Amino acid sequence: MTRILARGVIRAFGDDVNTDYIVPSRRKKETIDPERLRHFMFEDIEPDFFASLTDSTILCAGTNFGCGSAMEVAVTVPISAGVRAVVARSFARTYQRNAINNGLLTLKADTSALPANEEARIVEDAGEILVEAASGVTVRCDPMPEFVIDMIRHGGLLEYLKAHGRFPEQRA
Amino acid sequence: MPEQTMAEKLLSRACGRLVKGGDIVICRPDFAMGTDGSIPMAIDYLHSIADPSRGPIDPKQLVFAFDHYGALSGPGALRLQEKAREFALAFGVPLFDVGEGIGHQLMIEEGFAAPGRLVVGADSHATAYGALNCFGAGIGSSDLAGIMLTGQLWLETPRSIRVELRGELQPFVSAKDIALYLARILRADGANYRAIEFAGDGVAHLDLDERIVLSNMAVELGAKAGIFPADETLARFLTAESRDRSQTVAPDPGCEYVQEVTVELGSLRPQIALPHRVDNVVDLDDAETTPVDVVYLGTCTGGRIRDYEEALEVIRAAGRVAQGVEVVVTPATRRINQELRERGMLDEFRRYGARLESPGCGACCGTCGTVLPGQVIMSSANRNFKGRMGDATARIFLGSSYSCAMAAVEGVVGRRTKGAS
Numbered sequence: 001m002t003r004i005l006a007r008g009v010i011r012a013f014g015d016d017v018n019t020d021y022i023v024p025s026r027r028k029k030e031t032i033d034p035e036r037l038r039h040f041m042f043e044d045i046e047p048d049f050f051a052s053l054t055d056s057t058i059l060c061a062g063t064n065f066g067c068g069s070a071m072e073v074a075v076t077v078p079i080s081a082g083v084r085a086v087v088a089r090s091f092a093r094t095y096q097r098n099a100i101n102n103g104l105l106t107l108k109a110d111t112s113a114l115p116a117n118e119e120a121r122i123v124e125d126a127g128e129i130l131v132e133a134a135s136g137v138t139v140r141c142d143p144m145p146e147f148v149i150d151m152i153r154h155g156g157l158l159e160y161l162k163a164h165g166r167f168p169e170q171r172a
Numbered sequence: 173m174p175e176q177t178m179a180e181k182l183l184s185r186a187c188g189r190l191v192k193g194g195d196i197v198i199c200r201p202d203f204a205m206g207t208d209g210s211i212p213m214a215i216d217y218l219h220s221i222a223d224p225s226r227g228p229i230d231p232k233q234l235v236f237a238f239d240h241y242g243a244l245s246g247p248g249a250l251r252l253q254e255k256a257r258e259f260a261l262a263f264g265v266p267l268f269d270v271g272e273g274i275g276h277q278l279m280i281e282e283g284f285a286a287p288g289r290l291v292v293g294a295d296s297h298a299t300a301y302g303a304l305n306c307f308g309a310g311i312g313s314s315d316l317a318g319i320m321l322t323g324q325l326w327l328e329t330p331r332s333i334r335v336e337l338r339g340e341l342q343p344f345v346s347a348k349d350i351a352l353y354l355a356r357i358l359r360a361d362g363a364n365y366r367a368i369e370f371a372g373d374g375v376a377h378l379d380l381d382e383r384i385v386l387s388n389m390a391v392e393l394g395a396k397a398g399i400f401p402a403d404e405t406l407a408r409f410l411t412a413e414s415r416d417r418s419q420t421v422a423p424d425p426g427c428e429y430v431q432e433v434t435v436e437l438g439s440l441r442p443q444i445a446l447p448h449r450v451d452n453v454v455d456l457d458d459a460e461t462t463p464v465d466v467v468y469l470g471t472c473t474g475g476r477i478r479d480y481e482e483a484l485e486v487i488r489a490a491g492r493v494a495q496g497v498e499v500v501v502t503p504a505t506r507r508i509n510q511e512l513r514e515r516g517m518l519d520e521f522r523r524y525g526a527r528l529e530s531p532g533c534g535a536c537c538g539t540c541g542t543v544l545p546g547q548v549i550m551s552s553a554n555r556n557f558k559g560r561m562g563d564a565t566a567r568i569f570l571g572s573s574y575s576c577a578m579a580a581v582e583g584v585v586g587r588r589t590k591g592a593s
């Protein structure tokens with residue numbers, strides 16, 4: 001059965017997009033409210049980014065997306081701006097971790113063929129996760145551990161803990 | 173029993189079962205540090221699912237340090253800080269308030285980081301604790317909230333890169349140059365999802381302050397942890413501070429590494445990271461000379477005693493700072509500041525016209541003061557992204573404390589006199 005995990009317009013970025021580019025840390029000292037901070041998304045590298053957003057967005061990037069500071073607003077702000085998923089060749093570990101903890105789908109894939117500014121959807125089909133662009137370009141994403149998928153399904157770490165009361169039991 | 177890396181051993185201990193690289197573990201950190209930059213959001217996460225009267229399950233597992241914000245940060249920041257302060261007071265969380273210093277250095281100075289432990293921080297440079305033969309890793313605010321709620325944390329066990337340090341550094345070359353060189357050859361994502369484990373005879377030639385620089389900057393290569401082995405140097409430090417050193421770990425002979433890198437310390441030249449990337453590194457000798465406005469000596473990477481000794485050595489030899497260069501001294505902690513004062517080093521800096529700031533993160537990420545538009549900064553910090561110090565038109569160069577002081581003396585970043593030390 002095909003399940004749609006996300007859909008949105010692809011917005012493309014290059015390699016090494018750091019968290020200060022996603023939201024400048026100087027903005028964070030005024031507020032941590034994502035609805036206020038989202039106006040400053042990518043302001044140092046693409047000043048009109050937030051204003052140019054239409055609906056749901058899928059961010060696509062090269063390697064090492066979210067490098068730099070571990071600040072979590074770099075995840076909550078895109079979520080608030082309508083980013084439904086980030087697909088990148090690789091993520092900085094702190095970013096992917098924060099994303100998972102907040103229920104933001106972060107998928108590793110070869111993004112080079114994905115067309116910018118095109119509608120796309122992300123589907124799960126027979127255990128495979130695919131990004132399908134409107135023009136027909138399809139790329140396969142790396143699989144994710146079950147615990148991680150479960151957490152994203154719940155909407156993040158805290159929602160997971162609320163539902164289960166604790167972390168899962170460990171295998172000995 | 174399979175051979176394990178230090179990272180695998182440390183996480184096995186933290187979760188109570190034998191794990192290998194790639195395993196997801198649920199573990200109990202010995203301590204978790206939060207800063208004024210990350211705690212307010214953690215409190216929001218906690219209270220998004222629990223009653224606001226709910227405090228942390230084990231307040232003594234937590235350490236709060238207010239280092240990112242100060243009097244210059246504006247009312248919004250101070251409100252966030254106050255929220256964290258109220259939480260700490262209400263629930264008995266140990267708190268280092270404004271002026272005590274940078275959380276990461278306090279975790280080391282105050283004995284929270286110790287061999288064998290898992291010590292995390294809701295701030296990326298928590299990798300610094302690895303210098304003490306423990307697993308130090310950065311986490312997010314949601315993780316911190318998870319720890320407040322359950323005492324536990326999920327982690328994926330990293331596979332390790334072995335970095336062998338061989339021989340001894342030349343004069344005026346320092347640990348910061350090794351760190352920048354590693355960024356140069358491995359790149360900013362070269363150790364992503366990995367632990368870096370330092371090894372080799374060169375380790376013995378590095379004191380604890382130098383090791384902290386390397387562990388601290390491991391995260392600039394994407395690493396989850398940067399771990400040093402336990403040795404005589406560490407033992408001496410722990411004994412002097414009456415700290416527990418019973419749980420040291422060493423890698424098993426024959427354990428598996430994903431990559432091995434060797435650095436010949438003897439042939440390493442001073443390195444410099446050019447704007448706006450930490451891995452945009454060249455030999456200092458090859459850097460184009462650029463007039464410098466500010467020389468910044470501080471942060472969790474370059475704000476320890478050794479850094480100021482190195483900087484003063486260079487400035488003293490020249491007898492002056494070049495005209496028009498502002499030298500800013502922001503010691504990492506009150507304790508460091510104290511020692512600098514007692515040794516007359518603060519006075520010395522003052523005589524050379526330096527601006528002395530109170531301990532903390534200072535202008536490192538633009539939250540406590542900022543640089544001015546278009547300024548050129550030579551900094552002993554760890555990051556030089558566009559906008560990092562509060563202004564997107566400023567250009568930040570990163571180097572050792574020696575190289576920073578050299579820039580202060582010569583008035584330029586890069587070498588006027590090529591090849592001279």
Ligand code: SF4
Pocket residue numbers: 239240274276295297471472473532533536537553554
């Ligand atoms: S000194 Fe700079 S890098 Fe270190 S914790 Fe503070 S803001 Fe972060």
